[in-house]
Amino acid sequence: MRSLTIEPLSKEAFAPFGDVIETEGSDFFMINNGSTRRYHKLATVQTAQPEDQAIISIFSAESLEMPLTIRMLERHPLGSQAFIPLLGNPFLIVVAPVGDVPVSGSVRAFLSNGRQGINYHRGVWHHPVLTIEKRDDFLVVDRSGSGNNCDEYFFNEDELLLLNPHQ
Template identity: 85%
Template sequence: TAQPEDNAIISIFRADAQDMPLTVRMLERHPLGSQAFIPLLGNPFLIVVAPLGDEPVSGLVRAFVTNGRQGINYHRGVWHHPVLTIEKRDDFLVVDRSGTGNNCDEHFFNEDEQLILAPHQ
């Protein structure tokens, strides 16, 4: 529920590529507001998401590659991995929420639940 002190904030985020294959060890969610990422350089990037719930289910995690020309918005409470760039370095415009209360929950998977992302050959 929105609070009077809630504000939308806009920032520029620089992301560095991770080594592939990548082990997905955690996901996060923002229970008090949505979060949007708009690519500034037109490069494809990775999206890793899981459905709403008290905690993410590793078997329901899905990964997608964007075309680099579209922004994404994670609905409030959707489990997702922090931004993952494919390029060595990439920049994003981020729209987020600022205000009171904890707006970031993190879930760390047990070793047997972790997922491996590998580039498609």
């Protein structure tokens, strides 16, 4: 079983999978009579059909036991999905490139510093939300509309991956 190396989350490293949502190093302009910095268009919501809507939800996630065997990934073929941490806690991200099925050899893992959110582009394979804390909350921006927007892929036994944030 291949052990995933956890990389620090950066815009450059995560670019093949989506956007990193953060203010650090991002351009801004002043609004509200100079009292507010607006970090504009840090990510773009993607939807497949004109009648789709971008929606905002809150996910309250519980941690999984680590080390974790990565047995499955999911993707959303009809829209992007963004996770923005609400409590400022670091969280883990496991992704694979867009394709018919994820290839275990191309799976990567990242660690958000807790001030960074992410926006998975349409069709990017990813593990469901992985909090390090016992419980954590995320603002989620994704798509609502008709059609199946969640495909799951379960790896064969010889493709399983190990995620160990304590290495």
